[in-house]
Amino acid sequence: MNSLKEAINLIEGGVPKAADVCGVSVRAVYKWLDRNRLPRTEYTGETSxxxxxxxxxxxxxSAKNLLELTKTPTEAA
Structure with a gap:
């Protein structure tokens, strides 16, 4: 798995299912995919x-691998 898009594609139901389980809009998930990262709140512990x-x-x-894959250099420091 090299991208957030690949990870989302492993979920049966794809983007709509990911949006549903996370309690966000489909558009929000597409924004994650465009940036290839989860929102800042994921790295500050505000969301899961x-x-x-x-x-x-x-x-x-894997949640751990997903976070490693999508973090920015700032979050890696």
Whole structure:
């Protein structure tokens, strides 16, 4: 898995399902895909979308790997 898009595609139902399980709009998920990253709130602990996506994928997507894949250099520091 090299991108957020690949991870979302591992979820049965794709973007609409990801939006539903995370409680956000489909448009919000498309914004994540455009940026290839989850929102800032995921890295500050305000949300837990990575864990929700992991559950929705039945473990095909690891929350830890998803966060590593999508963080910016600032968040890596």
């Amino acid at each position: 979308y990575a864990k929700k996506l992991e559950a929705a994928s039945n473990g095909a997507v």
